[in-house]
Amino acid sequence: MNDEHIVSSFDEDLNNIASLILEMGGLVEVQISDARTALLSRDPNLAEQVVSKDSGVDKLETAIDNAAVGLIAKRQPVARDLRTVVVAPKIAHNLERMGDLAKNIAKRTLVLARSQPITAPNNTIGRMCDMVQQMTNEVLGAYVKRDTVVAEQVRQRDEEVDYMHNALFRELLTYIMEDPRAITPCMHLLFIAKNIERIGDHTTNIADQIHFMVHGEVPEQERPKSDDTSSTMIENEIEPR
């Protein structure tokens, strides 16, 4: 009887942590989506909202950290129960970073709203945003259902984000070469593209944590990585005007 009580309280504590993660993940999804809308419509008011709402995301990370440490101290879980608790702060940390990246996109949008409009890359940027937002949604679903198959799909999908990032990176460099006066907006778009690519990376980190939570080890197979912008070299075929 007493034993049952302890187990069910433990489950309650675990569910509490899971709810906090879902709440945090939900906020981050909205932040990504709002940052996308603000960026594509160059809407400074919505961008300001994204910036100001980031502190709510940060607070949830602290709440999850405290809940995890409290649960370990109180219940001293072992094996899979322990792993379930241990991954929570790691997942929360990834979500916090994703929130930060969305905030940074919003900050840069405030500058873009005052710059020369460079709208050609909007399509690619919009698709990249949609993809990482969907990956965020799916990896949170995989976390709740302890579904390592969906988690693995998210991991694999990140390669597409990398490909889009590479293409966008090169596209933006050519705009700067064609017209150096476009440097301010293009520079911010380059960092925004990098931020979106990093959000994708964080969803794959969460997928790894789900795998660890379920199987007790991180995935063996290396994640396919195709972001080669660190090695990009543009030949100067376009003569500067």
Add this chain to the structure above:
Amino acid sequence: MNDEHIVSSFDEDLNNIASLILEMGGLVEVQISDARTALLSRDPNLAEQVVSKDSGVDKLETAIDNAAVGLIAKRQPVARDLRTVVVAPKIAHNLERMGDLAKNIAKRTLVLARSQPITAPNNTIGRMCDMVQQMTNEVLGAYVKRDTVVAEQVRQRDEEVDYMHNALFRELLTYIMEDPRAITPCMHLLFIAKNIERIGDHTTNIADQIHFMVHGEVPEQERPKSDDTSSTMIENEIEPR
């Protein structure tokens, strides 16, 4: 007697984790220092070494994660002992990211070694690298000694890194505006500068963890942040050639 034995084994396990963190931190310091040397001398061989040595850093993160989870499961520590164990994976994660950033600097150095030489920013970049390497060294010392005063000094010092980053960011933009053919090297230098600034941020995260380990809460005072490159707007006074 038995009690003493348990306590001393616990201390041994804790020391083992601390040793792993110091080993990892030592590797990361060397990676930062080698990435700096490779970058300033445009040395592709040393850059390749930095890239290949990153996996050693990653392995130590996994070792620290496992040691921390094992210790919690075996010893079920509470209060400050528990906090000391809980911060270890967080510190390891920050060190892993710092290693990644050093690797990324090295990757970009491989491109820079084949590009038009832009050496004017070498001084600022060298000073930024020195500063974050010293911050890394000091924050690791603060971790071992549980010295929150030194940890706080590291946190405060990060503002200087931000100031240097802002200046370097603007300097690099002007080079691109003056000569759009310099876009490839300048672009990589911009991302390198951002990487160094991020390494500084990670040392302040570690400082926060030290504060939490000792006092059971994160520092109240907001860290002074002065990186305003997300809002940088360059007026186009320099006409493109």
